[in-house]
Amino acid sequence: MHARPAALIVKTASKFQSDIHISKDGMQVNAKSILGVMTLAAEFGSEIEVIANGVDETDAISAMEEIIESKFNEE
């Protein structure tokens, strides 16, 4: 995903204490790192997976899901 949506994802992930990772095509990156998220080179239509681990993992997953879906479905 391009710089702006990537920044938004990092911002959202950083609100949580849990470790949050995103993976695409077998590559996994820290969702709190903008450079990491950019290196996924995810584009509109890419399938990505979010993995959270920590005290607020459930909230983290749903917040991440929401931001990713809304970012990609916004038309």
Add this chain to the structure above:
Amino acid sequence: MENFAIKKSVINNEVILEGIPASPGIITGPCFKYHEISLSPEPRIVTKSKLEFEIKRFRRGVKKTLQFLRKTIPDTSGSYSEQLTEILSLQQAFLEDEIFLKEIEDKIKNEHYDALYAIYAVFQKKKEHFLQQTNEYFRERAFDIQSLKRMLIKNILGKKIEIRLRKPSIVIADILSPSDTVKLHQQSVLGFATSTGGKNSHTAIVARALGVPAVVGLERITDLVQHGRVIALDGSHGRVIINPRKETIIKYQNQQKIHLHLEKELLRESSTVTTTKEGKRILIQANIEFEKELTNVKNVEADGIGLFRTEGIFINRETLPTEDEQFEVYSKIACEIYPQKCVIRTLDIGGDKIMPNLINVHEQNPYLGWRAIRFCLDHRDCFVSQIKAILRANLKGNIQILLPLISSLEEVFQVRELMKEARQILVNEGRSFGDGIQLGIMVELPSVVFLADVFAREVDFFSIGTNDLVQYDLAVDRGNEKVAYLYSHFHPSVIRMIKHTLDAGNSARIPVSMCGEMAGDPLAIPLLLAMGFECISASPAIIPEIKKIIREVDMGECQKLYNKVTELKTTKEVTALLQGFFKEKFRELEVL
């Protein structure tokens, strides 16, 4: 001794380098060779006691670079393109990314490398990763990483980042990153010449923003020029002359003077209504793709917009533009240009370009494939929303719709159906819109040329798109350097096709204009006038020159020239004849 003689003779020889014209204009002056200090540090292992120091050194470099970026970013907004601001902001975000910084710190801590090598190694890995991406956007990020690495290393070494010119100079470099160039506008840069880069590289963007000439893609230029020596640079033709002889310098200086004078004069004269010598009115419209080009359209006082390409709204983004977003752009342009007309061309692009990941088509032959109107008719929602946006923007009634790549009549009928549908939806939604919109087609395929009389009864106007017409007529991909020499709009068959289309349009009493590159080719103008064109559309930059040519010819001489052309059998003969005419009549325009 022998070596000396050889060297001397090389230095005294004029060398002409051909590159890509990136920003127009002519200049001579001393060159400033931008030395790229060697920034590939050797792997250096430090003792454990020094690790803390190396980490501090690294952090200090980060801090300093961030300070520079934070200070520079506000300077770039407004005076430069948004693109540049975006790049610098992204570089700032990278340096604020603690997880990334930690990666470099770990390299120092765990592998005991010094700060420079740790930075180099980690950045290099990221850069290579981006370079491997298939998506151009991500591939380009490799350059951001590279220039960020350079800034960081220079800051740690205490080298100055900014280029400081002692006197007005032409800047020579392999590559100039945005951070190298942002500060240059406060200095006296005469021009740019780089060994890498394309028409839209950072250097090209900055040069055009500064209004100085630039040539990019000049192989070996950094090896061939000497710091401080005078060179001549022609940004309009993409040429650099190294070790120019005295006569060459004088020639270029004269051209530069004429160029400046001529540009000013042409622009001033551009404000007058364009007629041939005997007073035949010719409309000169503008081709644009972006809203911000409206200023240029107004500067050259074009007679409206003959081609608004809508691709710019669709590409380089994550999602499709909404109807409202499109409406805003179309209506702004239509209002600003009112009472003149604005011809909006519906999306003219392959599906893979606008939705690279949704549509996974690998076409064997994309030029004969799923693009333009074919793609739109398969994506009705996308097409209907574009039509709706255009209809809504047509409140003043000065918009016309132009369809690209039409090959058969059924496509026109299908579009008419979809337009009906779009109107009905708008009525149901209770939205106001301007009805009675004219519908025209691009004539760019031989099939339409031969059936021009049939099409002329079904559409409201024709616009001849010469770029595709030539490509499909001669079966030449102009991007393929092995066959590009075959591409010419002066091929006798192309000229006949154009005349045939024009005649068919005239018999059916529908307007025929031309919006391809041929309409912006000074050599072609007398020919087009003789054929009977009363309206052509070209890019704003060339319009002042086109207007001047029209003002200075009379229909009689154009007709004579055209008659001669119709007797010729090859592209070469036609081109030579037109060049001869032009040279004789417009000697003073040749420098442009």
